[in-house]
Amino acid sequence: MNSFNHRRYRAFPAVHKPDRRWPNRRMHHAPTWTSVDLRDGNQALVSPMSVAQKMEMFDLLVRMGFKEIEVGFPAASQPDFDFVRKIIEEKRIPEDVTIQVLTQARENLVERSYAALQGVQRAIVHVYNSTSPAQREQVFGLDKEGVKAIAVRGAEWVKAGAARFPETRWTFQYSPESFSNTELDYAVEICEAVMSVWHPEEGQPVILNLPATVESAMPNVFADQIEWFCDHLRGREHVKISVHTHNDRGCAVAAAELAVLAGADRVEGTLFGNGERTGNMDILTMAMNLYSQGLDPKLDLSMGEAISEIYTRCTGMAVSPRHPWFGELVYTAFSGSHQDAIRKGINHRQGQDAAVWEVPYLPIDPADLGRNYEAVVRINSQSGKGGVSHVLERDYGISLPRWLAQEFSAVVQKATEEQSGEITAKQIYALFESHFVKRNGDWQMQRYRLQREGEKVIASVVMGTEAHPRILQGKGSGAVGALVDALIQGAGIYAEVEQFDQHALGAGTGARAMACARVSVESAGTASAVSFGEDTTEAALQSVLSAIGKAGAVVRLHQNDAQKRG
Ligand SMILES: CC(=O)SCCNC(=O)CCNC(=O)[C@H](O)C(C)(C)COP(=O)(O)OP(=O)(O)OC[C@H]1O[C@@H](n2cnc3c(N)ncnc32)[C@H](O)[C@@H]1OP(=O)(O)O
Numbered sequence: 001m002n003s004f005n006h007r008r009y010r011a012f013p014a015v016h017k018p019d020r021r022w023p024n025r026r027m028h029h030a031p032t033w034t035s036v037d038l039r040d041g042n043q044a045l046v047s048p049m050s051v052a053q054k055m056e057m058f059d060l061l062v063r064m065g066f067k068e069i070e071v072g073f074p075a076a077s078q079p080d081f082d083f084v085r086k087i088i089e090e091k092r093i094p095e096d097v098t099i100q101v102l103t104q105a106r107e108n109l110v111e112r113s114y115a116a117l118q119g120v121q122r123a124i125v126h127v128y129n130s131t132s133p134a135q136r137e138q139v140f141g142l143d144k145e146g147v148k149a150i151a152v153r154g155a156e157w158v159k160a161g162a163a164r165f166p167e168t169r170w171t172f173q174y175s176p177e178s179f180s181n182t183e184l185d186y187a188v189e190i191c192e193a194v195m196s197v198w199h200p201e202e203g204q205p206v207i208l209n210l211p212a213t214v215e216s217a218m219p220n221v222f223a224d225q226i227e228w229f230c231d232h233l234r235g236r237e238h239v240k241i242s243v244h245t246h247n248d249r250g251c252a253v254a255a256a257e258l259a260v261l262a263g264a265d266r267v268e269g270t271l272f273g274n275g276e277r278t279g280n281m282d283i284l285t286m287a288m289n290l291y292s293q294g295l296d297p298k299l300d301l302s303m304g305e306a307i308s309e310i311y312t313r314c315t316g317m318a319v320s321p322r323h324p325w326f327g328e329l330v331y332t333a334f335s336g337s338h339q340d341a342i343r344k345g346i347n348h349r350q351g352q353d354a355a356v357w358e359v360p361y362l363p364i365d366p367a368d369l370g371r372n373y374e375a376v377v378r379i380n381s382q383s384g385k386g387g388v389s390h391v392l393e394r395d396y397g398i399s400l401p402r403w404l405a406q407e408f409s410a411v412v413q414k415a416t417e418e419q420s421g422e423i424t425a426k427q428i429y430a431l432f433e434s435h436f437v438k439r440n441g442d443w444q445m446q447r448y449r450l451q452r453e454g455e456k457v458i459a460s461v462v463m464g465t466e467a468h469p470r471i472l473q474g475k476g477s478g479a480v481g482a483l484v485d486a487l488i489q490g491a492g493i494y495a496e497v498e499q500f501d502q503h504a505l506g507a508g509t510g511a512r513a514m515a516c517a518r519v520s521v522e523s524a525g526t527a528s529a530v531s532f533g534e535d536t537t538e539a540a541l542q543s544v545l546s547a548i549g550k551a552g553a554v555v556r557l558h559q560n561d562a563q564k565r566g
């Protein structure tokens with residue numbers, strides 16, 4: 001029997017819900033976010049955070065704008081207890097932030113949780129017990145009534161504990177752990193039993209937190225469960241409904257989003273989805289999803305890099321380069337057609353900063369998360385002329401004409417294939433220089449002079465080395481034409497300029513003009529060259545000479561022979 005056997009599993013039952021309404025809804029504002037990094041995230045780490053690491057993470061969460069933070073399970077471990085005491089005693093909790101602690105529904109643990117919270121201005125005491133059939137049977141060995149009794153007793157201990165500290169504003173939270181694997185009518189029954197202890201209808205703030213402790217179904221099923229629960233809960237209007245999804249099927253964010261459409265007011269999750277197994281719901285992703293739809297996420301995520309850095313330092317977990325919105329590579333294009341479209345899209349936006357963002361392949365402006373554009377286009381063997389041109393423009397202020405970009409992109413492509421990996425902007429520029437700009441001394445123009453004679457231009461050019469100068473003179477309708485003529489007359493070189501472009505350069509390049517020429521030379525070959533010069537004429541003449549030299553032209557004739565041939 002093959003152990004990879006799907007018959008050991010079964011389909012998750014659908015919720016019968018002909019009155020399903022959530023698919024037609026839209027999100028209009030962010031839910032209340034509750035970070036559980038310091039509890040659910042922490043309990044899943046190989047090395048749970050030290051007090052100092054928790055402190056750094058807490059400060060980050062506060063800076064990001066979280067107003068509710070589950071700071072630990074103080075009854076479970078001394079560092080968790082100490083951390084809660086520290087932030088209370090050192091008054092590290094801002095006025096508008098409420099801390100939350102988790103406890104099992106066990107009297108000694110509830111008591112210890114209150115001991116940790118002594119003196120806090122405001123707090124959420126979160127009590128839980130599992131309710132699914134598997135947990136009832138296998139963990140508690142109890143029937144539905146027995147498990148309900150655990151929840152009710154837990155609620156009573158929470159209420160009694162709070163009564164001992166009336167100076168604190170308490171919110172009570174109950175989680176029927178494994179809610180999404182629990183019969184819906186039983187989940188409602190047990191939550192109503194807890195509410196009958198806490199009396200939210202009399203003003204006691206109460207949160208019912210509905211977890212997909214292990215994600216076992218598609219997100220639409222979870223949304224149905226939430227809508228069903230909200231529809232059937234007596235006193236729904238007196239409680240906040242929270243969701244706490246996990247990522248076992250990779251859909252924690254989707255499940256939380258649909259749950260909000262289905263009626264949830266509040267969402268628990270962690271940065272980068274850290275948490276048990278495949279993790280918790282990733283608040284960064286969900287918040288950025290809202291942001292990218294034009295909604296205020298009510299969190300400041302602009303310090304993207306600091307968030308990744310502190311998270312990595314405190315948790316010891318890595319951020320995947322493909323992580324939605326925050327991964328190192330998520331605003332990077334290596335592939336040619338993407339680069340071409342990004343370059344055109346960014347150019348299209350010039351001067352329209354306030355316009356709605358619509359750049360191909362970039363769902364948001366990377367600068368919003370502190371990313372710079374340098375990282376957007378990177379070159380490897382999958383890249384094309386658009387990307388190569390973009391890098392030269394971006395980093396060196398050099399714009400290549402289309403025909404030359406095409407030619408250069410083949411040069412870069414060959415280099416990337418040979419070194420099988422990414423090529424840096426500096427390497428690209430070095431290739432550009434060695435292929436197009438570098439010239440042989442014989443083809444160096446020393447000086448030139450132009451004279452007008454009616455419609456014609458007469459060019460006098462001195463080229464070659466200082467030791468062996470060659471003087472050429474020719475006539476044409478422009479400077480380049482006159483040079484071509486001079487080469488025939490003085491050097492017996494028959495060249496045709498196939499492509500030519502020149503333009504003035506922007507500030508910062510050190511030269512004021514750039515010219516690009518492709519020439520074909522009779523009995524030699526075809527080549528392209530680029531020249532930078534003080535003025536456009538100098539650059540133009542030099543680019544033609546360099547290309548002729550590169551094509552392999554040989555100075556064959558004396559001036560008189562050339563004249564005979566002409
Ligand atoms: C889905 C979640 O993330 S829930 C949060 C889980 N987080 C953690 O567990 C992290 C911190 N936990 C701990 O350090 C420990 O579990 C402690 C300190 C809380 C408790 O430790 P211990 O008492 O030694 O044991 P343990 O956790 O194994 O307890 C299991 C017992 O508690 C019972 N129990 C488990 N959960 C609950 C609950 N929520 N409410 C009441 N009883 C519970 C179990 O049925 C079991 O009872 P049994 O001993 O009669 O069989």
Ligand SMILES: CC(C)C(=O)C(=O)O
Nearest residue numbers: 128175177178211213
């Ligand atoms: C305690 C509860 C909310 C929990 O962490 C879970 O079910 O995953």
